[in-house]
Amino acid sequence: MVFSTEHQLELPDSFPADVMVAFMTAARSIVLTPIKSDAWNELGGASNLIGWRFRGCHEDMHKYIDSWKIHGANVSFEEMYLRERALFGMFTAGVSCIESTCYALNALASHPTLLGLPFGEREQRSCNPTRLKNSLSKHAEARALVTTLDVLTSSTEWALWVDLRNRMAHRSNLPRIVHGAVGAEPPPAKALQFAATSSTPVFEADVSHLEALFAWLASSLRNLLKEGLAFASRP
Numbered sequence: 001m002v003f004s005t006e007h008q009l010e011l012p013d014s015f016p017a018d019v020m021v022a023f024m025t026a027a028r029s030i031v032l033t034p035i036k037s038d039a040w041n042e043l044g045g046a047s048n049l050i051g052w053r054f055r056g057c058h059e060d061m062h063k064y065i066d067s068w069k070i071h072g073a074n075v076s077f078e079e080m081y082l083r084e085r086a087l088f089g090m091f092t093a094g095v096s097c098i099e100s101t102c103y104a105l106n107a108l109a110s111h112p113t114l115l116g117l118p119f120g121e122r123e124q125r126s127c128n129p130t131r132l133k134n135s136l137s138k139h140a141e142a143r144a145l146v147t148t149l150d151v152l153t154s155s156t157e158w159a160l161w162v163d164l165r166n167r168m169a170h171r172s173n174l175p176r177i178v179h180g181a182v183g184a185e186p187p188p189a190k191a192l193q194f195a196a197t198s199s200t201p202v203f204e205a206d207v208s209h210l211e212a213l214f215a216w217l218a219s220s221l222r223n224l225l226k227e228g229l230a231f232a233s234r235p
Contacts, residue, residue, distance in 0.1 A: 007051035014218035026232035046104035053097035060089035073189035145227040
């Protein structure tokens with residue numbers, strides 16, 4: 001674990017604490033000088049959420065992995081509930097981590113000394129990575145940040161994070177695939193064996209896939225904060 005001075009919390013080692021500190025230092029020099037601006041009210045809250053959601057995502061991922069390692073495929077309904085709650089928590093918190101980062105970036109870009117982007121109630125309610133990318137794309141000063149957002153939003157990983165979050169949040173649990181066999185042993189079970197739904201693909205993999213998705217999340221967060229720092233520090 002790494003101690004984040006921004007959050008006063010122990011966070012997973014892959015959290016980009018160094019870039020987070022540099023980004024927030026640059027952001028404060030803009031939105032708190034000479035007096036606190038409206039942008040700070042939104043940026044400050046969102047920046048706290050980044051670390052909280054990152055840690056929550058990591059903890060829920062390991063709850064799922066630990067359950068699989070201890071109990072395997074054949075589990076009680078109680079353990080199935082705990083396992084699927086952990087999966088829901090992982091994907092909900094992971095998406096929230098990226099979306100709160102984009103919210104902080106949007107709040108920063110709304111400051112009049114940067115881009116003065118509109119960021120009233122309507123823009124705050126609809127803020128997401130794609131809308132931020134579209135808003136920034138009109139400004140040459142934000143070209144590098146737009147490129148980073150484009151890489152994020154066009155990736156298969158982000159599509160999977162969002163699709164699974166949306167499915168589990170308000171549509172249904174992911175339907176489990178259960179294999180049977182007659183006269184022979186069934187094929188080895190995998191930690192993730194979920195059938196396709198009307199809005200999600202087949203999700204069938206080992207626990208290493210969850211770890212790879214989390215590593216992608218950490219890398220994407222670092223890239224967003226790094227370009228946000230460059231954007232805030234430009235002459």
